[in-house]
Amino acid sequence: MEAHMTGREGGADIGPIGNSPVVILVRPQMAENIGTTARAMANGGLFHMRIVAPRDGWPQERAWRTASGADRILDAAQVFETVDDAVADLHHVYATCPRPRHIVKPVLTARGGAAELREATTRGLKVGLMFGPERAGLDNEDMARADALIRYPLNPAFMSLNLAQAVMIMAYEWWMAVDGTPPRELxxxxxxxATKGELENFMGHLFRELDECGFLRNEQKRAGMVRNLRHFFTRGEVTEQELRTLHGVVTELANQRRNR
Amino acid sequence: MEAHMTGREGGADIGPIGNSPVVILVRPQMAENIGTTARAMANGGLFHMRIVAPRDGWPQERAWRTASGADRILDAAQVFETVDDAVADLHHVYATCPRPRHIVKPVLTARGGAAELREATTRGLKVGLMFGPERAGLDNEDMARADALIRYPLNPAFMSLNLAQAVMIMAYEWWMAVDGTPPRELxxxxxxxATKGELENFMGHLFRELDECGFLRNEQKRAGMVRNLRHFFTRGEVTEQELRTLHGVVTELANQRRNR
Known part of the structure; x- marks a missing residue:
């Protein structure tokens, strides 16, 4: 497989591939779901799809129609007859499973699973993520072939998750596991x-005009009113550009008053 | 609105509601997407939907057909003509936006946004999350009404995100913001x-049988071989039940040998 999925004919350039987990769709029923799954994979930087015993055969044109340009993933998808065949060359396999019962198995959150997938791929291991058929999910035989199960913490009163949604959450966590975006930035x-000096310059302008128009004429209350305005203007970050606009607002309002 | 969405006629019981963020769909185009959005909301414990100027009017039967039982959210959805109307009673509003340009605004990750939403609702504030129409996303006027933008860290080479997928990620992060599930547990x-004593008991059984059958007859290598087997059996957690099975395996294999 190429190191980068490029070219225009067969869908969008979806970025560098690298050693990312293989998404294994076990006995998927609807071709549309395979297509939307490819889209979700591309969103999170998962590029390798394997399909085990697709109900309606493969390829299916409807998959490409719902992939929103993630065609390259579908073009490169590999089909296998059994789960054993699909995982034979992998080192670690994780199975997503909403309600595992009577099984002795490590259970991971999506976030915990993504962290382990990153750790394993960093060590050069090939890893896979199994997703079961839409209606029934993975069966006991499938799960016995997995190293660990991944169960998403979600509303226990409403766990019904679309296949592409399930893949989306893992793809998102895979991406987030190494993402360094600050949680909040202006x-x-x-x-x-704006620097404190630029802010002070504006507030000086404002208070001079407010003194002139008499808004701060009550000497007893003046200090408190000025302080309150200072609190307001320092609550969030202000930009230098916004201060220029605010200077203009104050100047215009003051001129209007003087011209009346 | 009731404190708990119950009853069987109109879809599933989807759990307690509480003061959760309002999901505001701005000018949504496809009723199917409103339905799949309701499903994603229920997954993550978001129950309040507002719809601004839906292209095809409201209600739309196709929404209920794609909601997979999250009917209660659609039943209670409120329709507004403008964004201003839809956010008038809210204290904080966040807008999801893949590519904000020429805007001075705090930008949060989905995780950062979810943490702030939790913090605000804990203080009793009513908060909203705006999602734009499928094709164009929120426009500049919409975004000017938001306190902050939320931009998901995702594959920059493939950002095309389905509406319900976008809602799913925020719903998931909203749920995860207070979830305490350990990342991995057996x-x-x-x-x-199994306790160390139970494990030692099994290993004693194994080594006795291996001594008897001659597998450990090389005295020079014996200590190393025993140690390697100890390393193998202590690599992951073993359960008491599995040890009983392994006792049986050793006993049966040994008996078979003796009977030959």
Missing amino acids: MTNETHV | MTNETHV
């Missing part, structure tokens, strides 16, 4: 966060 | 993890 684009 | 069901 996007400032062309401008920058 | 599910033992009826049995329990």
